[in-house]
Amino acid sequence: MERLESEIAEWRAFVGQGPTVNGRDAEELEAHLRDQIADLVAAGLAADEAFLVAVKRMGGLDELSREFAREHSGRLWKQLVLSGGDELPRPDSRWVEALVFAIAAAVTVQVARLAAGFPSDESSWLFRNVSLLVLPFLAGYFARRRRLTSRQCLLAAAPLVIAAVVINLYPYGDEASTELLVAAHLPVVLWFVVAYPYMNGVVRSYERRMDFVRFTGEWFIYYVLIALGGGVLMGLTAGILEPAGIDAERVIEWVVPSGAAGAVIVAAWLVESKQHVVENMAPVLTMVFTPLFAVMLIIAALVYALTGLGGAFDRDLLGVFDLLMVVVLGLVLYGMSARDPSQGPGWMDRIQLIAVVSALVLDLMVLGAMLARIGDLGFTPNRTAALGLNLLLLVNLSGTAWLSVRFLSGRSTFHRLERWQTTYLPVFALWAATVVVILPPLFAFT
Amino acid sequence: MHIDKDLVAALATPLVLSILTEGESYGYAILKRVRELSDGELEWTDGMLYPLLHRLRRLGYVTTEWRTSPEGRRRRYYTITNDGRAALAEQQRQWVTVARALGDVWGGDDLLPFALGRG
Numbered sequence: 001m002e003r004l005e006s007e008i009a010e011w012r013a014f015v016g017q018g019p020t021v022n023g024r025d026a027e028e029l030e031a032h033l034r035d036q037i038a039d040l041v042a043a044g045l046a047a048d049e050a051f052l053v054a055v056k057r058m059g060g061l062d063e064l065s066r067e068f069a070r071e072h073s074g075r076l077w078k079q080l081v082l083s084g085g086d087e088l089p090r091p092d093s094r095w096v097e098a099l100v101f102a103i104a105a106a107v108t109v110q111v112a113r114l115a116a117g118f119p120s121d122e123s124s125w126l127f128r129n130v131s132l133l134v135l136p137f138l139a140g141y142f143a144r145r146r147r148l149t150s151r152q153c154l155l156a157a158a159p160l161v162i163a164a165v166v167i168n169l170y171p172y173g174d175e176a177s178t179e180l181l182v183a184a185h186l187p188v189v190l191w192f193v194v195a196y197p198y199m200n201g202v203v204r205s206y207e208r209r210m211d212f213v214r215f216t217g218e219w220f221i222y223y224v225l226i227a228l229g230g231g232v233l234m235g236l237t238a239g240i241l242e243p244a245g246i247d248a249e250r251v252i253e254w255v256v257p258s259g260a261a262g263a264v265i266v267a268a269w270l271v272e273s274k275q276h277v278v279e280n281m282a283p284v285l286t287m288v289f290t291p292l293f294a295v296m297l298i299i300a301a302l303v304y305a306l307t308g309l310g311g312a313f314d315r316d317l318l319g320v321f322d323l324l325m326v327v328v329l330g331l332v333l334y335g336m337s338a339r340d341p342s343q344g345p346g347w348m349d350r351i352q353l354i355a356v357v358s359a360l361v362l363d364l365m366v367l368g369a370m371l372a373r374i375g376d377l378g379f380t381p382n383r384t385a386a387l388g389l390n391l392l393l394l395v396n397l398s399g400t401a402w403l404s405v406r407f408l409s410g411r412s413t414f415h416r417l418e419r420w421q422t423t424y425l426p427v428f429a430l431w432a433a434t435v436v437v438i439l440p441p442l443f444a445f446t
Numbered sequence: 447m448h449i450d451k452d453l454v455a456a457l458a459t460p461l462v463l464s465i466l467t468e469g470e471s472y473g474y475a476i477l478k479r480v481r482e483l484s485d486g487e488l489e490w491t492d493g494m495l496y497p498l499l500h501r502l503r504r505l506g507y508v509t510t511e512w513r514t515s516p517e518g519r520r521r522r523y524y525t526i527t528n529d530g531r532a533a534l535a536e537q538q539r540q541w542v543t544v545a546r547a548l549g550d551v552w553g554g555d556d557l558l559p560f561a562l563g564r565g
Binding site for chain 2: 027
C-alpha cells in the first residue's frame, strides 16, 4: 500500500509540474485516480496493476496538459504550451465591425463638438452629454458581436434613451454642481448599460459579471496605452507642423476628441480579440501595484493617526478619499479577476488585505470628521454624492476585508469573496443612477 | 466499435450536461455513468473530462464545490445551472434535427432518433 501511495504522489507531482495543470486540478485528477484504483482493486486487481490501468485510462500527460492549456489559456502564454501546429481558434478577425462603430462614435463626437463650438465656448451641454455620445456605440458594438435578439437590443437601448431625456430636460442652473455631478456619474451608469450587451443579456450570471470586471480592467489598460501613443503622436505632429506655419492647435482640436471617442471602441475590440496579450499583464500589474499601495496606505494611516487630521481638512478631502477607495477597490477587483480562483490563500491575498484594512482605517477617520462637518454646515449636492459613494465603498471594502480574513483563515472559499463583489456591482450602478436622476431635483438643480 | 474522435468530442458536452441533470456529481462518477450509458462503447480518455468540465464551469453551465465525500475523499462536485439547462435544451434540439436527417436518408427506419430516445 505504501508503494502505491508513493507512486500516486509521484504521478501527481508529475502532473502538477506542467504550467497548465494547477494544484487544485491535480488534486481533482488524483481523486479520480484513487477512485479508479479503488474500483479496480475491488474488482480483483492487485494494487500496482490497478495503478497502471488507472494511469493508462487517465491518458497521456502531454495530451492532458494540452487539453488543460486549451481551456485555461490564461495560465500561460498559449504559444509556449501549444508547441506544434495546433492553432487555437481565435474567434475574432471581424475588425471591420469595430472600425465602423469606432468611426461612427468619432464622427458623432466631432459633430457635437462643432455644434457646441468647443473649445472656444465652454459648453456644459457637451460636457454633460459626451459619454452619451460615445458609449451607446460601444453597447451597439457588443449587441452586434453577441448577436442580441431585438428584444434584448430594446432593453439595452431603453436606459440610454431615458438617460438622454433626463439629463437634457432637467433645467440646471448656471454653474450648477448637480450638472457636474451628472457629467461625472453618467459615464458610470452607461458603462453598466454596456455590461448588458457585453454579458449577452445574462446579467445574473456571476461568472459573466466577473468577466465584465476583467473586461473593464483590460479595457482601461488598453485605453491608457492608446492614449499614451496618441499623446506622443500629437506631440510630434505639433512639432512638425509648427515650423510649417500650420496651427497645430487647430489640428489637435479636431483629432483629439474623435480619437478619444474612437479609441473607446478600438480598446474594447482589442480586449476581445487580443486578449492573451493583456491577460498576462494583469497579474503582473496587480503584483506590482498592490504592495506599493499597501505601503502608501499604511504610512498615510500612521501619519493621520499620529498628527491628527487638523488643518488638513478641507472640503475636497472626502473627494480625495473617494478616489483612494475607488482605486483600492479597483485593485481588489482587478487582482480578483486576474487570480486563479481555485488556488488557496497566498501572500498576495495578505498584502491585499493589508491595503484594504489600511484604507478602511483611513477612511473611517476622515468620515467621522466629515460627518461632524456636514452636521454643522448641512448637505450640498457635492457632499451628498461624495458621502454616499464613500459609504458604499466603506460597506464594500468592509465586506471584502471580512471575507478575506475568513478566506485567509481557511473558513471560507475565495468563491464567496468573488460572489460578494459581483453581487455588489449593481449597487454602484444604482447609486450612480440615483445621482444622475434623483439628486438634481432634490437640490433644485443648483 | 470505434467511435470517431470528432463525434465523441461533439457528444461530450450534451452528454455530461444530461448526466448532471440527474443530480450533482463528480468527475469519476460522471465517467462511470458515461460508460454505463454507452455500454462501454464510448472510448474516452479519463483525463479529458476535466478540461471539459472546467470549460462548462467557465461558461456558467455548471457550478463547482469542493466537498469531502462520505468515504473521506476530497472531491469537486459539479452542479448544473439554469444556463446549463438552457444550453442543453438547445443542444438537444440540434441533435434531434441531425438524427432525424440521418434517419430519413438512411431509409426511414429512424434508428437514430430511436437511439436518442425521441423515436
